[in-house]
Amino acid sequence: xxxxxxxxxxxxxxxxxxxxxxxxxxxxxxxxxxxxxxxxxxxxxxxxxxxxxxxxxxxxxxxxxxxxxxxxxxxxxxxxxxxxxxxxxxxxxxxxxxxxxxxxxxxxxxxxxxxxxxxx
Amino acid sequence: xxxxxxxxxxxxxxxxxxxxxxxxxxxxxxxxxxxxxxxxxxxxxxxxxxxxxxxxxxxxxxxxxxxxxxxxxxxxxxxxxxxxxxxxxxxxxxxxxxxxxxxxxxxxxxxxxxxxxxxx
DNA sequence: TACCGTTATTCCCTATGATATATTACGCTC
DNA sequence: GAGCGTAATATATCATAGGGAATAACGGTA
Numbered sequence: 001x002x003x004x005x006x007x008x009x010x011x012x013x014x015x016x017x018x019x020x021x022x023x024x025x026x027x028x029x030x031x032x033x034x035x036x037x038x039x040x041x042x043x044x045x046x047x048x049x050x051x052x053x054x055x056x057x058x059x060x061x062x063x064x065x066x067x068x069x070x071x072x073x074x075x076x077x078x079x080x081x082x083x084x085x086x087x088x089x090x091x092x093x094x095x096x097x098x099x100x101x102x103x104x105x106x107x108x109x110x111x112x113x114x115x116x117x118x119x120x
Numbered sequence: 121x122x123x124x125x126x127x128x129x130x131x132x133x134x135x136x137x138x139x140x141x142x143x144x145x146x147x148x149x150x151x152x153x154x155x156x157x158x159x160x161x162x163x164x165x166x167x168x169x170x171x172x173x174x175x176x177x178x179x180x181x182x183x184x185x186x187x188x189x190x191x192x193x194x195x196x197x198x199x200x201x202x203x204x205x206x207x208x209x210x211x212x213x214x215x216x217x218x219x220x221x222x223x224x225x226x227x228x229x230x231x232x233x234x235x236x237x238x239x240x
Numbered sequence: 241t242a243c244c245g246t247t248a249t250t251c252c253c254t255a256t257g258a259t260a261t262a263t264t265a266c267g268c269t270c
Numbered sequence: 271g272a273g274c275g276t277a278a279t280a281t282a283t284c285a286t287a288g289g290g291a292a293t294a295a296c297g298g299t300a
Contacts, residue, residue, distance in 0.1 A: 010145060012221065014136035016229075021129055044276065053259050058278075075277065078267025082275025101132065101232055108228045112221055164246065173289050178248075195247065198297030202245025 012112050016105045018098065020067035030060050031098045037061075037073060038087045046085070061085070068094070132232050136225045138218065140187035150180050151218045157181075157193060158207045166205070181205070188214070 017027035024030075029052075036046035047057035065071040072091030077083040087095075137147035144150075149172075156166035167177035185191040192211030197203040207215075 009141055011139050012136065013139050014134055014225070016132065016134035019131050019133050025130060042276065054277090055260090055279090056258070062278095076267090077265070077277045079276090080268050082268085083266070083277055084275090085277085097236060101236055104232060104235075105134070105228070108225070112224060115224075116217060116221055162246065174247090175249090175290085176288070182248095196297090197247045197295070198244095199246090200298055202298085203247055203296075204245095205247085 010117075012109050012117070014105065014109060016101060018101070022063065022067055025064065025067050026094055026098050028098075028102070030064060031095050033057055033060055034064075034072065034087050034091050034095050037085050038092075041086065042084045043075075064091075064094075130237070132229050132237070134225065134229060136221060138221070142183065142187055145184065145187050146214055146218050148218075148222070150184060151215050153177055153180055154184075154192065154207050154211055154215050157205050158212075161206065162204045163193075163195075184211075184214075 015028070018025050020026075032050065033046060033052070036049050037043060040046045040049060043057050043061060044054055046052075047054045061073050061075075065073060068090060070090045071088060072094055074086045074088055075083070076085075135148070138145050140146075152170065153166060153172070156169050157163060160166045160169060163177050163181060164174055166172075167174045181193050181195075185193060188210060190210045191208060192214055194206045194208055195203070196205075
């Protein structure tokens with residue numbers, strides 16, 4: 001049977017994100033971070049679990065909380081366990097919204113590959 | 121009449137490009153560069169016209185020529201006028217292909233804004 | 241041969257971002 | 271009040287990309 005392997009390995013790629021008042025608001029890395037925070041209950045553990053520096057993770061959370069009307073993550077310091085982080089409903093909605101956007105974009109890339117791929 | 125101004129200034133953004141064997145192959149900056157080379161006839165003038173360092177422009181041209189079966193740009197050194205650069209038909213085709221991809225992507229972003237914009 | 245403007249190539253400097261380290265603040269538990 | 275693990279913050283180190291400057295190579299023309 002005839003192979004459909006591409007002679008020229010070109011592929012259509014891209015990135016998508018959502019901008020807010022200060023620039024980047026919701027993106028791939030931020031959404032994965034939110035999911036890890038939901039799973040682990042703290043910025044520290046979430047950052048470690050994805051090889052991200054705590055400083056960087058904290059900056060992202062702070063950026064999202066500043067740009068959203070209602071915070072995506074509730075932080076608490078001190079107390080039982082030393083404190084922690086909890087993703088709010090608003091944050092959960094943002095996660096779902098982005099994954100929908102992301103999935104639509106992957107479909108778009110596939111369609112473009114079909115449409116324009118052979119014009120190389 | 122009721123204003124359609126958005127309460128929350130969030131907008132859907134993104135970037136697209138085409139990968140080749142070595143990574144980035146065709147992208148926005150590279151395509152603009154090709155158009156400037158067509159217009160000016162040299163890498164030097166093309167780079168100056170878009171505030172790009174000659175070194176960077178040359179690297180981009182070299183990267184495209186290495187990754188495409190047939191070169192996108194024909195370079196000549198010495199001779200009348202000291203040499204120059206000329207975009208080939210292969211290069212022109214790549215420019216058109218990318219702009220089509222780019223336009224489709226802008227449409228996609230608009231559709232997503234309509235579809236998901238109010239779910240914030 | 242001398243000159244010219246371009247391509248081709250090297251070297252260094254700077255700006256930027258990410259990372260690592262360290263310190264402080266916090267508030268509950270014991 | 272001591273201890274704990276976290277958030278919060280500041281500082282220093284490192285890596286990387288990009289730009290600028292300088293130089294050589296090239297091949298036509300006068």
